[in-house]
Each structure stands twice: as structure tokens, then as C-alpha cells.
Amino acid sequence: xxxxxxxxxxxxxxxxxxxxxxxxxxxxxxxxxxxxxxxxxxxxxxxxxxxxxxxxxxxxxxxxxxxxxxxxxxxxxxxxxxxxxxxxxxxxxxxxxxxxxxxxxx
Amino acid sequence: xxxxxxxxxxxxxxxxxxxxxxxxxxxxxxxxxxxxxxxxxxxxxxxxxxxxxxxxxxxxxxxxxxxxxxxxxxxxxxxxxxxxxxxxxxxxxxxxxxxxxxxxxx
DNA sequence: AAACTTAGTTACATAAAGTAACTTAAAGTA
DNA sequence: TACTTTAAGTTACTTTATGTAACTAAGTTT
Numbered sequence: 001x002x003x004x005x006x007x008x009x010x011x012x013x014x015x016x017x018x019x020x021x022x023x024x025x026x027x028x029x030x031x032x033x034x035x036x037x038x039x040x041x042x043x044x045x046x047x048x049x050x051x052x053x054x055x056x057x058x059x060x061x062x063x064x065x066x067x068x069x070x071x072x073x074x075x076x077x078x079x080x081x082x083x084x085x086x087x088x089x090x091x092x093x094x095x096x097x098x099x100x101x102x103x104x105x106x
Numbered sequence: 107x108x109x110x111x112x113x114x115x116x117x118x119x120x121x122x123x124x125x126x127x128x129x130x131x132x133x134x135x136x137x138x139x140x141x142x143x144x145x146x147x148x149x150x151x152x153x154x155x156x157x158x159x160x161x162x163x164x165x166x167x168x169x170x171x172x173x174x175x176x177x178x179x180x181x182x183x184x185x186x187x188x189x190x191x192x193x194x195x196x197x198x199x200x201x202x203x204x205x206x207x208x209x210x211x212x
Numbered sequence: 213a214a215a216c217t218t219a220g221t222t223a224c225a226t227a228a229a230g231t232a233a234c235t236t237a238a239a240g241t242a
Numbered sequence: 243t244a245c246t247t248t249a250a251g252t253t254a255c256t257t258t259a260t261g262t263a264a265c266t267a268a269g270t271t272t
Binding site (some may be wrong): 146157180182 | 243249250251252253
Binding site for chain 2 (some may be wrong): 008013014027043044082085088094098100
């Protein structure tokens, strides 16, 4: 029984990125900082799960939540450097998808 | 209400890769073709879910299942070209994880 | 004051994943 | 021959994650 030679850092990264919605939220924030409701309608995630994901991503240091005291108050989510550093990963997926994924018309 | 400008191919790729275990299974097969039980013990996935994932990946054209009529019979799973083409994606994640993920000792 | 918007939260329903025992087929062992 | 083991799954059941929709709190517009 040869046990997992899988690097724990890699495993942790994978478990982060393979949570549903996580990659899409990051991808969405890659273009620009956004508000809760913008992310929500852009990717079609429920408020509950988006709320969960943003908290996790914040804890993980990938996303920053900022309260902008305009009137009315704006709550803006943006990527930290760590978050932005995932861009190559997302781009690699994007690239791959253009070559290998087909969408069947129905 | 500006609706999803997200590319459907990208979205499909993301929904594939952000299913739990999918990326790890592919990563594992990247090194060499393997048998069911090898994958299972290497990444610590349950038989049930591995079975599900392998079927999905086969349907998706990423993995090939081959019955090798040795004695005893060997069932070998390997990546197709489409599967292998995910290597840059997995490597990008691996790279990222080495720079940005920390494992806390406890 | 009444109605609306933003950023959530709560309660409940459904779907996905984990666990452990079981199955089937072939092979090895007593 | 009967008994056990191994590989590759499957099944039944439990736990966890996600989805849905209604609700809240604070401020805004009418």
C-alpha cells in the first residue's frame, strides 16, 4: 500500500480550487473589483453560497472586502496579490477550454 | 442586470475541473496509467466516488479504460490526448501552490 | 411613511460525497 | 475440493454541500 506522494501544498490548492464556484468567483474578480450583487448576477450563484465563498476566500487571503463609505455605502470585493497570482491558472483553463471543449447545440 | 458574459466553453471546463476529485484523478494519471486500486490508495478517494469520476471522465473523453487480458485480468486507466492536454493546467496549479500555499504545522 | 435597493441571513429541500459492508470472478492455499 | 484473498466495483445508509426562496437591516428615493 504505497501511500500518497501527493504534495500537501498542491493538495490544498486543489481542494480550494475544486470547490464549486471558487474558480469562477476569482475569474470574475480578475477583470475588476466588484460588488456582491454584480458577482452574483454575472455568474449565477446564490446569495448564500456566494457569501460563504467570499468569506472563505477572504480568510484564505485571496479576496479583500472593502467598505467604501460613499452614499449609499458600497461593499467592494477585489483580489489580493495572492488572488491575482491565480490568473495564469485561470488562463490555462480558459485556453484549454477553447481547444478541447465543444458545446453541442440542442 | 448585465447577464453572464462568461464563455460557455470556459464554464463547462470549470464545472468539470471543479468537481471534487476530478483534477486529482487526472493529475494522478498524468504520471502513468494506473489501476483502480492504485488511484484509490494514492489519492485517498472512496471506491464509489472514484467509480463515478472515472465513468464521467471516460464519457468526457479524458480517460480511457482498458481491460488487459493477463492473468489475472488488469483494468488500466489512462489519459487520452485530451486528458494529457490538461497537463499545463495542473502544472500551473502546482506552481501556484508552491509559491502561495503554506502548510501550518500543528 | 411606503417602497426600493444592497448585502446579506435563515430555514428548508435536494444533491453530492463519505463509510462500510457486500458482490463477482478469478487465483492461490490448505 | 473447500477456504481465503484480491481486484474492481456496487449498494444502502449517513453526513455534508448546495440550491431555493423568503426574510432582515440599513439606508434611499418618492
